[in-house]
Amino acid sequence: MLKTETPSAEHAALDQYSASELVEVLIDDQFNAVKAVRAAAPCIAAALAAALPRMQAGGRLVYVGAGTSGRLGTLDSVELYPTYSWPQERALALLAGGDSAMFAAVEGAEDDTAQGAADLEAVGPTPRDVVLLLAASGATPYVLGALHAARKAGALTIGFANNPDAPVTREAEIGITLDTGSEVISGSTRLKAGTAQKIALNTFSSALMVRLNKVYGNLMVDLKATNAKLVLRAVRLTMLATGADEEAARDALTQCDFSVKVAIVALNKKTSIDAARALLESAQGSVRKALAA
Known part of the structure; x- marks a missing residue:
């Protein structure tokens, strides 16, 4: 069983906690997201070094994900323009299920490998582009389809996953493992797994903008x-x-x-x-x- 899906041994009686205990447990577990990102710092630095010359050559950032991961990628992409004047056409986000999935879950969209590849191919990837592939499980078919299409096009691929030895981190040129372990609410990767992805994306894109003289x-x-x-x-x-x-x-x-x-x-x-x-x-x-x- 994936670590992100494994029930937490610490909080089997979570539904019986008092309001204050429940809130404290959920907050405290988020500190593990920071620890997971800190452990991945060398890989994030490597991703920064590899991405920088491509951005200096006019490349684009392309975020790919499904569900929570896809929404976090979309959020990072849209904030680059008002924050750093990064051109909107150079920060794209591909979300399984399309733009409407940002606001309502599109069930089954994440399981479509072919659609992931087709959506990536539709934006015309080039070797100057950097494709950020996000999947808490590390094995989302939509994301893997996009990964394979990006590699075929020669784009730099950076995979983010919350489970060790995941396909998305193994098969990307640079893999970033955010090992957050089991969730307080079993399998709910919108908790600390999502927090770790948000921190990692913020760190990567902010560092990149610093290097680009923003x-x-x-x-x-x-x-x-x-x-x-x-x-x-x-x-x-x-x-x-x-x-x-x-x-x-x-x-x-x-x-x-x-x-x-x-x-x-x-x-x-x-x-x-x-x-x-x-x-x-x-x-x-x-x-x-x-x-x-």
Whole structure:
């Protein structure tokens, strides 16, 4: 039996716990998700190193999964644009059962190996692409179908599973095992198995964006100011990075369509918006390199 499906020996009387005991047990078990991701840190670092040159060459991130795993992949993909201005067409998510499965379970979709391959082939994978294959069990047919199609196309494949020696981690070029063990509620991989996947994906994509010059120091300087909250965040980030007051920061941002990077370079270098853009372009988008030029 898969470890994720094995009943927990610790909580056989879970349904008899008091409210406080029940809540504490469910929370405490989540700490094991962090431990599982930490143990996989070397593999996540290897995935980062392999993915970076492909992204620098114009490749795409393609997330593939079913159920909870697929929804977590979709979540990671859609958040890259507002957080880091990562082009939406370069972060795709394939979910067993199609887009509607994000909101309502499509029973049986995860068992269709051929559909997984067809969905991956439909996005036209290339050797520059990075395909992230997510399966708590590590053996979801839909995900394995996509994995085989991705490998055939020459894309980099990174497999995530919550069981050791799983097909998705064995057959991907880089396997990341998040060994979370049995769940408090037997087989419910939306618990710590899902938490571990969320942490691992966040870690991988955030580290990748740092390497792609989307961060200056530890400031998120390549966000899209698409709402009032993000406009205020852009102003605060510009002020933090430059020491400018709010009026100066907002004025610079207004001139460059709220590009925090451009505003930082323009204010710190005391140069025009056009010159700041040119410096950033020659520095491959690195604020640090543009300021040193």
